[in-house]
Amino acid sequence: MSEKRFVTERLKMWRNVEHADSFERTLSNIEQYGWDVMVIKGDPQTRFSYTVGVHDTLGFPELIVVGLTNDTGAAALNAAVDALQKRVDLTAGRHRDIVGEVEVEFRTVAEPWIEHVMYRDYWYYQGERIPALQLIYPDLEGRFQWEDGFEDYFRQPLMQTAPPIDNRAKDFWAHNDPSSSLFDWKFPDPPHTQGFLSQAVQDRAEAITYVAHEASDGAWQFLGDSMADGGGPVVSCIHHPLDWDPSVRELHDLPRGWYAVRDKPGDPWQRFEIGPEHDG
Numbered sequence: 001m002s003e004k005r006f007v008t009e010r011l012k013m014w015r016n017v018e019h020a021d022s023f024e025r026t027l028s029n030i031e032q033y034g035w036d037v038m039v040i041k042g043d044p045q046t047r048f049s050y051t052v053g054v055h056d057t058l059g060f061p062e063l064i065v066v067g068l069t070n071d072t073g074a075a076a077l078n079a080a081v082d083a084l085q086k087r088v089d090l091t092a093g094r095h096r097d098i099v100g101e102v103e104v105e106f107r108t109v110a111e112p113w114i115e116h117v118m119y120r121d122y123w124y125y126q127g128e129r130i131p132a133l134q135l136i137y138p139d140l141e142g143r144f145q146w147e148d149g150f151e152d153y154f155r156q157p158l159m160q161t162a163p164p165i166d167n168r169a170k171d172f173w174a175h176n177d178p179s180s181s182l183f184d185w186k187f188p189d190p191p192h193t194q195g196f197l198s199q200a201v202q203d204r205a206e207a208i209t210y211v212a213h214e215a216s217d218g219a220w221q222f223l224g225d226s227m228a229d230g231g232g233p234v235v236s237c238i239h240h241p242l243d244w245d246p247s248v249r250e251l252h253d254l255p256r257g258w259y260a261v262r263d264k265p266g267d268p269w270q271r272f273e274i275g276p277e278h279d280g
Helices: 009-015 021-033 070-085 111-117 119-124 167-175 239-244 246-251
Strands: 036-040 048-052 062-066 095-099 102-108 132-136 194-197 210-213 220-223 234-237 258-261 270-273
Touching: 009 021, 021 036, 021 119, 036 070, 048 070, 048 119, 062 070, 062 111, 070 095, 070 132, 111 119, 111 167, 194 239, 210 246, 234 239, 239 246
Parallel strands: 062 132, 194 220
Antiparallel strands: 036 048, 048 062, 095 102, 102 132, 194 234, 210 220, 210 258, 258 270
16 A cells, blocks of 8 residues: 555545545545646547645645646646745746746636536535636747737637636536536537528427438538428537537437438437438
């Protein structure tokens, strides 16, 4: 058994109450190293890493970073904790030797974000208010996202306000909200890909009973019983129909050149290959 270098009142409490097996690694790492790093996998827009235990064992804020690869994110947070232990004020100015050769900034995380995305911290601290800092990195030219010329690929959700006010932060919030269509997104196309709705579906006058994934360009169609009659097509982000009808999520693996139909919501989807007479 690894030596317990850190023993706090909170750790003692958790060792004397029942907890899920999945939390055992977190508790053991905090006892041995002083903190654990949670790595949430995903694409560059949804993956993130954050610390658990830093505030309890060392008295410093917990840390979070979004978008870096799993290994880089974990290494960056560990480097930031090392800097904190050397009494570096991460909230003052910019700092090197955290992420490669670039400078980074740290900004305070608004409390609702901790509950919403830093789940294990919320569990470990039992919902108590704790401080947290977000590690914010620049693009390859060293420009931050509030500066001119910033490369948008490197844009991160800024967690200084809650609820979020900019689109990137709103999307990240939604990706971590089980009630949102963006949560556990499985479609091959990004949520904001444009699709086509009938006017009746857009107006919620008809339920979605026909979904097509076109062979030629991969476009998605969401129609009702009247199909495309009565106006349209209406251009929409493809995640919006899923907000109205979560059962459409079942069609995330509908191949190009196929369509699915059902008589009414609640009925199983039936899938068919699009024939030449129906394509487009």
